[in-house]
Amino acid sequence: MSLFELYFTLGLQHIADLKGYDHILFILILCAVYSLKEWKRVLILVTAFTIGHSLTLALATLKVVKVDGDLIEFLIPLTIFITALVNVIIRKKKLSKLQHSLKYGAALFFGLIHGLGFSNYLRSLLGAEKGLVLPLFSFNVGIEVGQIMIVVAIMLLTKVVVDVLRMPAREWHVLLSGAGLGVSLVLMAERFPF
Secondary structure, rough: HHHHHHHHHHHHHHHHHHHHHHHHHHHHHHHHOHHHHHHHHHHHHHHHHHHHHHHHHHHHOOOOOOHHHHHHHHHHHHHHHHHHHHHHHOOOOEEEEEHHHHHOOOOOOOHHHHHHHHHHHHHHHHHHOOOHHHHHHHHHHHHHHHHHHHHHHHHHHHHHHHOOOOOOOHHHHHHHHHHHHHHHHHHHHHOOOO
């Protein structure tokens, strides 16, 4: 197995690991209000998130940035809570360009936080590696592929629930986002760092 394959697989496994369900939940909530026909917007959102987490993952792994792990573990469910709350509050079917830009900016910013959460895991893996560029790149590509798989699953599930089972889209969005609100509140209470 090549170095690329090794770290790609580790990134893919890390995002798909149910022990790290908070990252999966964030992706689910981020995409919860979109339909399959809005795949371009979802792709922009997920890419913004990926850019954010890739940046801080690299900076933290290279020890340029260091943030208290307990604080990051609290902030991750806070990002889920905020995203889910916005999903529930915003009722408009069509958002303005400014509102879309704000969502993309928030996904990028929340990606910065999530990248710091990934960094402790990756730093422990990279201890013996001499070069960091290929492992960092490979790990991020693995995470991105895992996220895309999660997004595809969510979008297909939404298609089935809304188009086949005929659940009103707004009710489905609120159901997913409400579940995210509940789980994030529990996680924040468990992880409160102060």
